[in-house]
Amino acid sequence: MTDNARNFLGIPVTGDIHEGAKRAQQRPLEELQPILQAVLDDPTVTEFGWRQYTPYFNDGDPCTFDVYGTWVRTTDDEDADEDELEMWGHRSLGKVAPGRYNQDGQWEKGPYEGPDEPRYQLCKALEAAVEGGEFDDVLLGAFGDHAQVTVRRDGIRIDFYSHD
Numbered sequence: 418m419t420d421n422a423r424n425f426l427g428i429p430v431t432g433d434i435h436e437g438a439k440r441a442q443q444r445p446l447e448e449l450q451p452i453l454q455a456v457l458d459d460p461t462v463t464e465f466g467w468r469q470y471t472p473y474f475n476d477g478d479p480c481t482f483d484v485y486g487t488w489v490r491t492t493d494d495e496d497a498d499e500d501e502l503e504m505w506g507h508r509s510l511g512k513v514a515p516g517r518y519n520q521d522g523q524w525e526k527g528p529y530e531g532p533d534e535p536r537y538q539l540c541k542a543l544e545a546a547v548e549g550g551e552f553d554d555v556l557l558g559a560f561g562d563h564a565q566v567t568v569r570r571d572g573i574r575i576d577f578y579s580h581d
Contacts, residue, residue, distance in 0.1 A: 441550035442480075445578045450553060452546045455539055457570055459537055460469040465489040465540070466499075467547050470576050482557055487544040504544045536577070 423430040456462055467487045472480045488502035493509040502509040511531015519525050531537055546552060560566050565578040 440553070443554045444551045446552075446555045446559075448553050449546055452543055452566070456543045457568070459465075459536060459539065461491045461493070461536065463490050463492060463495070464567055464569045465543065466565065468565050468580075469560060470563045470578055470580055473581070482553055482562060483550070484548045484553065484556060487547055489543070490538045504541055505538070507531075507540070508542055512537075 423434065431473075439519075449543070458463060465488060467484050469482065469484045471482045474480065486499070487504055489498045489504065489507065489510065490497065490502055491509050494502055497508050506512040510533065511529060513526030514530050516525055516527045519558065529537065560573075560575050563578050563580070565576040567574045
């Protein structure tokens with residue numbers, strides 16, 4: 418779009434301006450800390466983590482940094498692999514059943530299925546925070562790109578994450 422009314426630091430900007438993808442409003446580390454701490458304080462959670470990276474190729478769409486695959490390990494999951502620990506259907510924390518449209522055409526969430534809904538919701542809040550895009554700058558700055566992040570009470574481990 419051509420926009421003659423723009424300026425940058427008081428300097429007029431002219432020409433064709435093509436808007437980039439809109440990013441989520443970024444939030445500071447201080448707002449992420451209580452969410453992480455609540456999960457760390459849960460005595461049954463032994464570790465949790467996620468993958469964060471910028472894709473090398475995205476079928477023609479822009480390649481932008483993102484966080485994926487949040488997982489949580491509990492004392493009941495010591496022998497589980499990470500695929501069994503992702504929050505869409507967690508091995509020991511449970512899941513929310515698929516939703517459906519009701520007779521009025523309104524979407525209804527499915528019911529929770531599992532042993533401890535408050536603990537499940539606590540971990541889902543962590544997933545929403547790290548995967549929601551609002552802390553991307555914080556996470557990228559703290560752990561870098563192409564990273565597998567594992568958080569334990571005694572420390573955080575970063576491993577290079579190789580992806581296609």
